Amino acid sequence: MYLLFPGRHHLLTNFQFQYLQLIIHEGIAPLGLDGQPLRDLGEVQALIFAVTSANHSNTRRNPLPFYLRAIALEAFGAALGIPTYIYGVDDVGALPNFADYTLKRIRHESEGRFDLSPANSAVVCSTQVLEGYRDLGFPILPAELADAATGRTHAEMPWDLVERIAACPDWRRDPGLPQQVHPASWRVWWNYGLGDKVQLLFRDAMIGSDGDLTATRDYNVYVRQMDEIAEMKYRDTAPFIQPGRIGDIGCAVGSWIRQACADDRFRESDFYGIEVSRPLYEICLQRKSNGEFANPFVFFAQRNAVTGLSFEAGSMNTIHTSSLTHEIESYGSRADLLQFIRNRHAELAPGGVWINRDPVGPDDKERTVWLWLDDSDGDRDDATPVAGDRREQKAVLDRLSTRARFFRFAAGFRRDKGYSLAYKEVTLAGRHYLELSLRDAAEYLLHKDYTDNWDSELHETYCFWSFSEWKAALEEAGFRIHPDSKAYTNDWIRAQRWEGKAALYAREGDDLQPLDFPVTTMLLIGVKS
Incomplete structure (x- = not known):
């Protein structure tokens, strides 16, 4: 018999370990969802982890990348002393038959080795995900779940502990956490400083739980628009770019970086694209994999440039932003925007430039x-x-x-x-x-x-500051305004x-x-x- 353990698995607990150990090594038959003994499941041959949302990371809902989750799971399985297999399952949205999809994904990824069915497997699950497997006839091992009707549990759920770390002022010194978090997870969280990362993600009020500013944007349209105007945007900004370390914050699908990589002046420069939106970040990675950037020294990261520095202080020669700063005002706050401006100043080396292209409000805008x-x-x-x-x-x-x-x-x-x-x-x-x-x-x-x-656009404001107000805000943060800075009316729009x-x-x-x-x-x- 196989044990299938589906979940996002950002954190593993000592309760989970002890629960599985009793089943695997002590032969103790657990109770099912209804509190009745399950049929004899027989000897457990292997533990199979289905890691859902494996393609998501760096968001509140999925803070850890798949590889870090897999490291902890591998050590967890080794401590149980049983063959352990780990399969990533991509996020596919709200799919009614997600359990069936997961089973097919495991069969495909294992090249047919694991064709899991109610006859040869039981499912370990304590969340609502179990309903899909129960509908397929699988025996359910409810782990933490004590009462399916009320949601009462025997122990804290793994995600409860993630949220506890997010709210803990000094998570490394919380005496209760090592008693509840399994050592396989604790080592990964400690070594990689994941508690600090989770706290940063949970503090970020601008970004949704799945890593996006808005759920109403059509990204097919958005990507096409970014590519269509990329050459024009690059032509406007190219004269001011300083070679060396060049960053594009809010890089969308990497269109501006792709233009800059083709410019011979920057053949020895390094390019860094920062994008907070998970769908756009994934497109950047795919484009790099496709070989669309002439310069191989292109690196992308998914992070929010408001909550902290995107680059080391004093390290950048050029920072470019386009159609971004109005989104910070729109989805965040004025305080967020002012912090964003200060962050850019801190990241630049002396003589470095921040090139910001964005809509702007008119002077005398209240007339x-x-x-x-x-x-x-x-x-x-x-x-x-x-x-x-x-x-x-x-x-x-x-x-x-x-x-x-x-x-x-x-x-x-x-x-x-x-x-x-x-x-x-x-x-x-x-x-x-x-x-x-x-x-x-x-x-x-x-x-x-x-x-x-339309719905996304109605949320965004373009004209909150005039050009003179923008200049004053940058000067307050320590910038000198380049004399070629300007505000103008786009002739095509007119x-x-x-x-x-x-x-x-x-x-x-x-x-x-x-x-x-x-x-x-x-x-x-x-x-x-």
């Missing part, structure tokens, strides 16, 4: 303006209910006129952050306008065409998205005077003296 929006380029009536499906929502938004889409934007823009977009509808000489702040007008103009990822669809005015008495379109983009270069 009142009148905004005309075209109501003839789509449906004028926005009576369609809000769609739940992303594709359906895009279809509805794309049918609306520029003016009608504004009202949907105003109703949802940063509403979950408590923001209220104030406006008044005004008619002058038979023409309809919206009276609102220049900042809110600019926010809509910059957001209105991103219907692919021509393709605004002209003929929108117009801005200032009211002077009874007259309206036309205003220029707001700036869209800043290229801000901070130099460490």
